[in-house]
Amino acid sequence: MRIGLFATCLGDTLFPDAVRSTAVLLTRLGHEVVFPPGQTCCGQMHINTGYQREPVPLVRNFAEQFGDGSIEAIVMPSGSCAGSVRHQHAIVADRYGDAALRAGVATVAAKTYELSELLVDVLGVTGVGAYFPHRVTYHPTCHSLRMLRVGDKPLRLLRAVDSIDLVELPGADSCCGFGGTFALKNAETSTAMLHDKLDGIAATGAEVCTAGDSSCLMHIGGGLSRIRSGTRTLHLARILAATRTTPDALTEAAA
Amino acid sequence: MSTFLGMPARPPRSPYGTGNLRGDEPFPRAAHRELGNGQLRRNLGKATTTIRTKRLNVTGELPDWEALRDAGSAIKTDAMNRLPELLEQLERKVTEHGGTVHWARDGAEANEIVARLVKATGSSEVIKVKSMATQEIGLNEHLESVGITPYETDLAELIVQLAHDKPSHILVPAIHRNRDEIRQIFLDRIPGVDPELDNVPAHLAAAARAYLREKFMATKVAVSGANFGVAETGTLSVVESEGNGRMCLTLPDTLITVMGIEKVLPRYQDLEVFLQLLPRSSTGERMNPYTSLWTGVTPDDGPQDFHLVLLDNGRTAALADAVGRAALNCIRCSACLNVCPVYERTGGHAYGSTYPGPIGAVLTPQLAGMHAADDDPNSSLPYASSLCGACFDACPVKIDIPSLLVELRHQNTEQSGTTPEKLAMRAAAAVMKRPALYTGAQKAAGLGRLVAGRDRTISRLPPPFAGWSDSRDTEAPPRQTFRAWFASDEGRAALRAAADEHDGSHAEHDPGDGRHDPGDEGHDHSHGEGEKK
Numbered sequence: 121m122r123i124g125l126f127a128t129c130l131g132d133t134l135f136p137d138a139v140r141s142t143a144v145l146l147t148r149l150g151h152e153v154v155f156p157p158g159q160t161c162c163g164q165m166h167i168n169t170g171y172q173r174e175p176v177p178l179v180r181n182f183a184e185q186f187g188d189g190s191i192e193a194i195v196m197p198s199g200s201c202a203g204s205v206r207h208q209h210a211i212v213a214d215r216y217g218d219a220a221l222r223a224g225v226a227t228v229a230a231k232t233y234e235l236s237e238l239l240v241d242v243l244g245v246t247g248v249g250a251y252f253p254h255r256v257t258y259h260p261t262c263h264s265l266r267m268l269r270v271g272d273k274p275l276r277l278l279r280a281v282d283s284i285d286l287v288e289l290p291g292a293d294s295c296c297g298f299g300g301t302f303a304l305k306n307a308e309t310s311t312a313m314l315h316d317k318l319d320g321i322a323a324t325g326a327e328v329c330t331a332g333d334s335s336c337l338m339h340i341g342g343g344l345s346r347i348r349s350g351t352r353t354l355h356l357a358r359i360l361a362a363t364r365t366t367p368d369a370l371t372e373a374a375a
Numbered sequence: 376m377s378t379f380l381g382m383p384a385r386p387p388r389s390p391y392g393t394g395n396l397r398g399d400e401p402f403p404r405a406a407h408r409e410l411g412n413g414q415l416r417r418n419l420g421k422a423t424t425t426i427r428t429k430r431l432n433v434t435g436e437l438p439d440w441e442a443l444r445d446a447g448s449a450i451k452t453d454a455m456n457r458l459p460e461l462l463e464q465l466e467r468k469v470t471e472h473g474g475t476v477h478w479a480r481d482g483a484e485a486n487e488i489v490a491r492l493v494k495a496t497g498s499s500e501v502i503k504v505k506s507m508a509t510q511e512i513g514l515n516e517h518l519e520s521v522g523i524t525p526y527e528t529d530l531a532e533l534i535v536q537l538a539h540d541k542p543s544h545i546l547v548p549a550i551h552r553n554r555d556e557i558r559q560i561f562l563d564r565i566p567g568v569d570p571e572l573d574n575v576p577a578h579l580a581a582a583a584r585a586y587l588r589e590k591f592m593a594t595k596v597a598v599s600g601a602n603f604g605v606a607e608t609g610t611l612s613v614v615e616s617e618g619n620g621r622m623c624l625t626l627p628d629t630l631i632t633v634m635g636i637e638k639v640l641p642r643y644q645d646l647e648v649f650l651q652l653l654p655r656s657s658t659g660e661r662m663n664p665y666t667s668l669w670t671g672v673t674p675d676d677g678p679q680d681f682h683l684v685l686l687d688n689g690r691t692a693a694l695a696d697a698v699g700r701a702a703l704n705c706i707r708c709s710a711c712l713n714v715c716p717v718y719e720r721t722g723g724h725a726y727g728s729t730y731p732g733p734i735g736a737v738l739t740p741q742l743a744g745m746h747a748a749d750d751d752p753n754s755s756l757p758y759a760s761s762l763c764g765a766c767f768d769a770c771p772v773k774i775d776i777p778s779l780l781v782e783l784r785h786q787n788t789e790q791s792g793t794t795p796e797k798l799a800m801r802a803a804a805a806v807m808k809r810p811a812l813y814t815g816a817q818k819a820a821g822l823g824r825l826v827a828g829r830d831r832t833i834s835r836l837p838p839p840f841a842g843w844s845d846s847r848d849t850e851a852p853p854r855q856t857f858r859a860w861f862a863s864d865e866g867r868a869a870l871r872a873a874a875d876e877h878d879g880s881h882a883e884h885d886p887g888d889g890r891h892d893p894g895d896e897g898h899d900h901s902h903g904e905g906e907k908k
Contacts, residue, residue, distance in 0.1 A: 127858065129813075132856050132857045133817045133820055133856055134820070134850070134852055134853065136853055136855065139857040140866075140869070143873075147873035147877070148873040148877050149877060150877040150878075153870070155858065155861050157862075158810045159810075160808065161807040161813075163807075165803075166800055166803070166804060167781065168781060169784065169788075169796070170781070170783075170785045170786075170787055171797070172785050174797075174803075175804055177804060177807075178804060178808055181808055208781075249880075262763035262764055263762075263764070265764075266763070266764035266768060267764060293765075294763075294765075295716045297761060298761065299763070301758075302758065302761045302762070303761075303842075304839050304840060304842055304843055305403065306402070306403050306406065306758065306759060307842025307845065307846075308403070308406060308842070309406050309410065309721055309759075310842075311845070311846040312410055312416075312720040313720065314846065314847070315846075341848075342843075342846075342847030342848045342849055342850075345847075345848035346846060346847055346848045363876075365876070366872075
């Protein structure tokens with residue numbers, strides 16, 4: 121399958137490892153990964169902060185970059201960006217766009233997937249040949265869980281990973297407190313939520329807390345680092361991309 | 376052709392400075408104070424966790440729960456779509472059955488109507504059924520100002536009233552109090568209470584009961600709200616747990632019911648849906664202990680003088696908003712409060728409104744407005760959410776609260792004029808829509824490495840990011856963006872190796888073997904880069 125990879129602005133700029141792993145994983149599974157070079161940002165931060173006029177060019181750019189009919193599916197290692205493309209771009213296009221934009225948005229929304237959805241629903245795989253000999257706990261991010269309804273797809277992918285020690289996270293479906301600009305505008309409430317999430321992670325004794333969104337992991341990881349926790353964060357794509365021949369750095373360091 | 380001379384003016388939002396739909400300070404500041412209250416956090420955490428579990432048990436056991444939610448949503452949406460005709464039908468039916476209907480444009484009008492009706496009876500006291508609508512309009516404060524004493528009869532409302540406090544939860548108004556505090560409130564404020572009163576819940580309830588029984592027997596006028604008003608029959612309904620509401624609804628001579636106009640249901644049969652949805656969502660019970668239904672006046676049985684006050688107070692203004700109007704479907708069950716991670720930590724007082732939590736954050740600004748330019752505390756409410764979506768899942772009438780929050784944020788930014796935040800958002804969009812500028816900005820972001828410590832961690836950031844760095848470290852930006860890697864020799868080699876691995880495994884070669892050829896260098900190289908970032 122010819123798959124368009126959307127790196128997301130955060131992934132491209134600050135967390136490229138997760139995007140690299142996504143590209144490597146899909147290529148290893150026999151698919152052609154294309155990266156439309158004009159891509160930038162989906163505009164989620166604007167929309168969730170209350171700005172809908174300003175991101176119109178971003179919504180348009182996304183539709184243009186990925187509208188190409190030869191791209192059969194669009195994947196992004198982020199539940200919240202996929203949620204924005206599928207649910208919010210139409211709101212912006214309806215309100216401030218033209219007919220062409222509305223049509224373009226509908227076309228790309230229909231073929232946009234978060235990574236676990238693409239793997240399980242579209243490509244029909246749960247065993248991706250990954251090897252990750254570590255104790256791992258999974259935090260389901262809010263937008264993947266309740267906006268996209270990925271359900272247990274990420275867990276099915278993780279359970280199929282060779283040598284993984286997967287432990288359940290207490291209070292898993294509670295928000296970590298990130299919420300984009302919420303973490304700035306209501307920093308103290310966000311911190312109170314984060315601390316409860318960190319307590320849950322600590323209770324698992326996991327080496328790694330994984331999730332499908334680099335943004336939530338940035339928040340959780342920032343908190344774990346501040347309290348000098350021994351647990352680190354790692355995007356789901358990095359675990360799924362790790363194999364015996366090309367293990368993740370974490371495995372190499374431990375070996 | 377299009378002269379709008381005949382267009383009626385839209386009823387205004389709840390007037391500024393009246394009622395209880397606006398706090399004194401923006402949410403983040405109020406939350407700061409509440410977050411510092413450890414007792415409150417423990418009480419709330421315990422109470423919301425208990426109710427959450429109970430709710431999930433009784434909603435999960437129904438095979439048709441989702442269908443009930445759909446039905447509830449459809450009935451409410453239908454009712455909102457033809458609100459004028461349903462309200463007139465309700466008025467007609469209530470009048471036919473001997474009641475009197477009054478229309479109140481806002482809270483102040485409703486307060487005046489109720490005070491006038493009470494005075495006409497000659498009574499200077501009223502007993503009250505737990506009611507959100509009368510909290511919203513500040514009826515108790517108004518009655519007191521004209522010499523009428525209101526007695527709250529719901530146990531938790533009584534606690535709040537005796538303490539001169541404000542409710543912090545729709546269903547459990549005293550959720551922020553524990554039993555030691557309640558004991559002290561009773562000792563201080565209930566006349567003639569046993570000075571040996573301890574903190575055993577049954578003893579506390581008995582003390583309240585002795586106090587209230589006397590009020591039920593002696594007071595001639597009651598004021599209630601309504602959970603539902605059925606247009607088809609003119610029937611009003613109150614759903615409760617204690618039976619104190621039933622006392623108020625049956626014992627006095629005069630009953631005055633204040634009902635928000637959005638509480639109307641088209642048909643009597645619609646109650647079958649809501650009497651399942653409401654108790655399971657609110658208290659986590661299959662059925663609430665007391666459901667009272669009354670239609671006008673029944674000769675020689677119950678109150679012989681019945682008045683229904685239909686309250687607008689911003690509801691028509693909300694109805695005029697094609698997106699925001701969904702908030703009017705709310706049946707005040709409070710399930711969204713109990714699952715909200717923000718509410719659980721800040722409590723209800725931080726919202727400054729009778730309606731706290733997720734639904735309060737969308738309902739309050741719509742009823743009372745958010746005058747962004749005037750630094751209105753209500754304009755901070757739509758931002759009091761991480762948009763986690765737990766409220767939408769819990770809502771028995773499927774109100775998409777996260778989408779409404781995003782919509783109200785948009786309305787707020789549209790009303791706010793040019794703010795520093797708007798300029799920043801414009802600038803960000805201007806850069807991001809041009810890939811060349813965007814890649815330049817990415818390079819600039821990479822300079823963040825310079826401020827990071829040796830451990831590649833940034834532990835202090837300037838405003839507006841200072842609140843972030845108070846509790847979170849930030850990783851230094853990586854050396855190379857994804858797009859730079861993808862376009863690099865190293866990136867191409869890594870992907871070629873991955874493709875070879877697929878081809879190799881398809882050719883049924885041992886995938887762990889013989890793959891150390893051309894791609895290998897790329898593999899290891901790229902991998903190493905990943906580590907250095």
